[in-house]
Amino acid sequence: xxxxxxxxxxxxxxxxxxxxxDLRVKGDNPGGLVLVKVAMATCGIASGAxxxxxxxxxxxxxxxxxxxxxxxxxMGYCYAEPTVEVQLPGREPVVYGFVDxxxxxxxxxxxxxxxxxxxGIIPVNYEKID
Amino acid sequence: xxxxxxxxxxxVQNSIRAGADEISITLSESISKDILIxxxxxxxxxxxxxxxxxxTDPWFTSRSTRKVGLGLxxxxxxxVLSGGGVKIDSAPGRGTTVTATFGYSHMDRPPLxxxxxxxxxxxxxNPAINxxxxxxxxxxxxxxxxxxxxxxxxEDAVTDLTIVRPLKDxxxxxxxxxxxxxxxxxxx
Numbered sequence: 001x002x003x004x005x006x007x008x009x010x011x012x013x014x015x016x017x018x019x020x021x022d023l024r025v026k027g028d029n030p031g032g033l034v035l036v037k038v039a040m041a042t043c044g045i046a047s048g049a050x051x052x053x054x055x056x057x058x059x060x061x062x063x064x065x066x067x068x069x070x071x072x073x074x075m076g077y078c079y080a081e082p083t084v085e086v087q088l089p090g091r092e093p094v095v096y097g098f099v100d101x102x103x104x105x106x107x108x109x110x111x112x113x114x115x116x117x118x119x120g121i122i123p124v125n126y127e128k129i130d
Numbered sequence: 131x132x133x134x135x136x137x138x139x140x141x142v143q144n145s146i147r148a149g150a151d152e153i154s155i156t157l158s159e160s161i162s163k164d165i166l167i168x169x170x171x172x173x174x175x176x177x178x179x180x181x182x183x184x185x186t187d188p189w190f191t192s193r194s195t196r197k198v199g200l201g202l203x204x205x206x207x208x209x210v211l212s213g214g215g216v217k218i219d220s221a222p223g224r225g226t227t228v229t230a231t232f233g234y235s236h237m238d239r240p241p242l243x244x245x246x247x248x249x250x251x252x253x254x255x256n257p258a259i260n261x262x263x264x265x266x267x268x269x270x271x272x273x274x275x276x277x278x279x280x281x282x283x284x285e286d287a288v289t290d291l292t293i294v295r296p297l298k299d300x301x302x303x304x305x306x307x308x309x310x311x312x313x314x315x316x317x318x
Contacts, residue, residue, distance in 0.1 A: 007282040010296050014283060017292040042201040045140050046131065050244075053251055054294075061291040068289055070255040073147060076195035 017061075032089035034067040034112055036060070039083045041074035047081035048100075055104050056084070065112060077122055086111060095122045131204050133243025134168060134232075140201045141170045141228055142252055146259065147192075148174025148226065153259055157245065158266040161313055164234045165214075171227040177220040185218055205230050212239035235314075242316040246301035250294045253279065257288040263301070267315070270308035274301060 038044070038053040053069065060067040077083050080097030086107060087093040096107060097120050110116040131137050138155060145153045150172035158167040177185065184190040186206045191199030205228075206216040214231035232239045249263045253276050264273040279288055279297075287293060302318060309315050 006300070007279060010279075010293060010300060011283050011287075013296050014287060014290060014292050018290070040139060040143055042131075042140050042199075042204065043196075045136050050136065050139055050248065050251070053255075054247060057251070057254070057291050057294050061294075067291065069291060071143070071146075071251075073143060074193060074195050078196055 034065060034089065035087040036067055036069045037072045037085040038069065039073065039075055039081060040071035043074055043078040044081045044083065049082040052082045052084065052099055052101070052104055055101055059105070059108055063108065065108070080122060083122065088112065088115065096120045097122045131208065131240065133240050135243035135245040135248045137205050137208070137230070137240070138168065138170070138245060139248045139252070141205060144201060145170060145172035145174055145226070146256060148172060148176070150174035150225065150259060152262065154262040154264070155249070156264040156266065159234065159309070159315060160268055161234055161315065162268060166232040166234045166239065168230045169227065171225065173225040176222045176224050176226055178222050182218055182220045186216065202228070208232070208238070208240050212236035242318060245318065246298045246305065249301055250298040253288060253297065254291065254294050265305045265308065267309040272304045272308050
C-alpha cells in the first residue's frame with residue numbers, strides 16, 4: 001500500500017470503503033448498528049484491552065458489520081478483564097469476560113452474526129464481594 | 131503498564147470521566163536534553179486540592195466499582211523509576227493537567243510503544259470529544275485533532291472504523307518525518 005501523507009488521502013480511502021460497506025450493511029444488518037464497548041480502565045489496559053479493541057475495530061470493518069466501537073471504564077469485573085459489552089440492535093447488552101483474540105473472533109462470528117451466545121458471559125445478577 | 135502508549139490510553143480515560151470536551155495530549159522528546167515529557171490536559175470538572183493530593187495514592191479512587199485506583203500511581207512509578215516524576219495541576223471547574231517526565235536514556239523508562247494506535251482509537255471511540263495530539267521533537271512539532279478530521283472528512287467520519295488503520299499510518303508517517311531515528315529515538 002502506498003504510504004499516506006495527509007487527511008485528503010484518508011478522505012479518499014474512506015469514501016471508497018464506504019461505497020462497499022453501504023451495500024453490505026443494508027444487506028445483512030437492517031436493524032441498526034452493533035454496539036461494542038471495551039472496558040478500558042487501568043485493569044483492562046493492563047490485561048490487554050487495547051489489542052482486543054483494535055481486533056474488534058479491524059475485524060468488524062473487514063467483515064462488513066456495521067458497528068460502533070467505544071470504550072467504557074471499569075465495570076467492577078477487574079478479575080475478568082479484558083471485558084467487552086456487546087449490544088445487538090434491539091437486544092439487551094451482554095458482557096463477556098476474559099476476551100482474548102480467539103473469544104473475540106467467536107463473539108463476532110457466533111454472537112454478532114448469528115445471535116448465538118458464546119462462552120464467557122458475565123451474568124447480569126453477578127454481585128461482587130465487598 | 132509496559133508502554134507510554136498504554137499510559138496515554140489510561141490517563142485519557144480519567145479526562146473522559148471528568149466530562150472533558152477537549153483533551154490535549156502532548157509528547158515531547160529530546161535526546162539532547164535526555165528527557166521525555168507526556169502532558170495530558172483536559173477541560174473537565176477538575177479536582178479540589180484534597181482530591182488532587184490523593185490522586186497518586188493507589189488506595190484512592192473516585193469510583194465505587196472497586197477500591198483501588200492505579201492509573202496515576204503506575205504512571206508516577208514509571209516516571210520516578212526513570213529519574214522523573216508526575217505533576218498534577220487542577221482546580222474545580224478549570225480542568226486538569228497531568229505532566230509526566232521521564233529520563234529518555236534511562237533503562238527503566240518504558241518504550242513509547244504504540245502511541246499512534248492509541249491516538250487513532252481514542253479519536254474514533256470518542257467522537258464527541260476534541261482530542262488533540264501534539265508531538266514535539268527537538269524544536270519540530272506536528273499535530274492532529276478530532277476537529278481537523280471532522281472538518282476535512284465530515285462530522286460522521288470520526289466514528290467510522292474504516293479510518294482507524296489509515297489514520298494510524300498518517301500519524302506514524304508524520305511523526306517519523308519530524309524525528310531522526312538514527313539519533314537514537316524509540317521506534318514509533
